[in-house]
């Protein structure tokens with residue numbers, strides 16, 4: 053894992069956008085995440101599109117997850133969120149922005165079909181990830197199978213509480229079920245780019261990077277992946293022990309390409 057500890061979110065957004073830009077230039081498949089964490093990266097990519105002509109026209113994109121039971125027009129569906137925060141502002145064709153169908157009559161089948169559609173598209177080249185304060189990636193809560201596929205999950209009450217801020221602070225409005233790429237699905241992306249900010253992520257980041265690989269911290273599965281970049285601010289890095297080594301390893305990285 054490459055562990056990059058940055059001064060602030062702006063620096064994280066620049067580095068993450070550099071990484072995503074390299075894939076976009078080659079028309080690769082992007083794995084997108086919602087949540088507050090990647091917003092700065094998306095804004096930087098939109099800026100590069102507008103001001104520097106960065107094109108996403110040859111890309112397609114797959115979202116990690118979706119609430120089950122919210123109508124597609126609802127402003128808090130991830131279908132709407134990713135459009136509002138990113139893809140409506142760049143030149144990717146809307147039909148190439150794929151997400152799990154949380155309105156499907158047969159959600160189990162829809163989940164399997166979504167998983168298969170990622171494979172059919174040749175897989176995800178770079179997957180942007182946030183991390184939950186409980187160590188979840190996508191909506192794979194603690195105790196999720198580390199080889200799980202796209203499926204329906206029940207949200208942990210802590211996650212419902214975390215997400216209530218998007219639903220007028222009212223937990224009763226937050227759907228309790230979601231359709232999420234499984235950990236096994238996420239692991240198949242060729243490059244995982246995880247960002248985390250703030251002190252409430254510090255424990256999860258430490259468990260992910262320096263703890264044992266465990267279903268109790270789903271993000272710890274990143275230790276089993278060949279190409280991972282973790283970008284964290286000082287607050288989210290506060291629980292890490294080997295920070296000096298991570299900085300040293302980055303500075304002394306061989307070759308011209310940093311990531």
Ligand code: PGA
Pocket residue numbers: 086087088089090182183184185188189190
């Ligand atoms: P956040 O959510 O980016 O809003 O902190 C991350 C997550 O729950 O995966």
